[in-house]
Amino acid sequence: MPQLRKDPVTKRWVILLHEQKKLPADFKIEHAPKQTNKCPFCPGNENMTPVELMSYRSENTLPNEPGWQVRVIPNRFPALQIEGDLDRMGLGVYDMMNGVGAHEVIIESPNHEDGFHNYSSEQISRVLHTYVERYRDLSRDRRFRYILVFKNNGSAAGASLDHPHSQLIATPIIPKRVMEELEGAKTYYYYKERCVFCDIIRQELSQGERIIHENESFVAFEPFASRFPFETWIAPKDHKDCFGDIDKSEIDGLADIMQATIKKLIKTLDNPPFNFIIHTSPCGEHCTDYFHWHIEIMPRVTKIAGFEWGSGFYLNHMSPERAARFLINPNYKG
């Protein structure tokens, strides 16, 4: 079982996957994506993966056989394991617990060459419905405090397989960055009695200079303090704290804006590696007043060096206003 360890100074948790007995020579950064002879995520190779947890599939097709449009499987090399108790322990100044959790892979399409560059909004809707369904199912497990849905696209963004997929990790603690965001939003709420994200969205819509796309329910914009060139956030216009509460018509609106926004990023940056992460409230916590769920998309086009690691203070060579101009106008030359 993986072990969770906590840094006694910063309260940062780490998952130790020490059971794989890696050697120093296993840690060579590889720049080229791994070439697999036979992709385990392609239709026909379902027996290469663990048994599926759910799928969207054509009528009269069987689980773990071809015919699916979206397929969810447990990660074959899970960061956290679904079975077991937390068993919190101390060791002098240190704290640890068992690595209990869930780690699932959402295969976004049967087509190996697919991706956000060519998804229909119907396909994105199916993927989003899948996220929501898995989110709701796992959030019923009382051992889990947080559910993180994210995508690593491209080798430089951490993807180890080319076939389009995203991931979900349910954790037994509230991760540090999430906690910071919740506490920042709570502090603002106590001071103003308003949601900080609602205030941001109002200001962005009225200023207009960082908006990328907008529809009835959602807005996409470059955040004022963008850490990375072309960092982009998507948020619901109405105040909602939990991604899991999204309804069917909102999913269609989210699919529309994700398609439009990510296509613009892919076009402007010539198919960059990117991550996106759904930021939502913790399982079973009431953050209704002050938190506002959203998606953060981070093109991975710059390197993170010692300064950023040591300080959490970012250097960005592209202002969000200028990035917005490149994204909304393909003919903008700067």
Add this chain to the structure above:
Amino acid sequence: MPQLRKDPVTKRWVILLHEQKKLPADFKIEHAPKQTNKCPFCPGNENMTPVELMSYRSENTLPNEPGWQVRVIPNRFPALQIEGDLDRMGLGVYDMMNGVGAHEVIIESPNHEDGFHNYSSEQISRVLHTYVERYRDLSRDRRFRYILVFKNNGSAAGASLDHPHSQLIATPIIPKRVMEELEGAKTYYYYKERCVFCDIIRQELSQGERIIHENESFVAFEPFASRFPFETWIAPKDHKDCFGDIDKSEIDGLADIMQATIKKLIKTLDNPPFNFIIHTSPCGEHCTDYFHWHIEIMPRVTKIAGFEWGSGFYLNHMSPERAARFLINPNYKG
């Protein structure tokens, strides 16, 4: 002038270097180190850099001419600029200020091929004396709240030039990660009336299983909650909050342990890219009771993906106990 912007939720600051008017095509991650025909850091090319701020040089040689062993120059492309006032401003929900600070480059050796793989401890001592001298000089400037000394070694760790060098950035704010570390240490101190780092060092020395090297004044160890394989910290055994207060004999001890430790990392991981960062107390703040300066060395041998970015929760495939065994025993086979 660069602009500092603050995220209203997480209180994270970002430096916007928007004056260089970069284009989207400028943001392509390059994997190969840049080849320069003529290295601006090599002796004989002193006129390619800004005028030097200090140097260790042979008698009867002139500033900005060859004959130096260590040379400090302002960064030609500074993240922050030394001249100007902070001019804090608000814009609705957002806060910003001018990018005032200092950004210096410490050229560690006249020899382009040098590095921690072959430095003598005398050369490391000279580099450390330089860090201390620049630290003390800049900490007298009342506009600066923090001075960050760090090294990016290798292209994958963010170095843009091969010639061995480290950097120093003086910032007008206390960066977020530093603040977190200070607050964590302060909380522990209020509870226990002891320094958390002193407790960690005591426990590490008594357990022994994560220790890499030790001398009279310093200890090098793999931290209990290592974020990265072979992450290594070096700390003074005696409680001291500020790197700038180090004395001459301690510098010799630090040079000894840095040489031994980094050589072990370079050998075990076959010359990995790495960063190191000096964690010290802020300028002019009294953290005497609860903070303990130290150096964090991070081999950059794994990729940071969406999960880590979204959560601040790290996945590590190498336990610090096992990493220590590989580092202290070159014949350990795992």
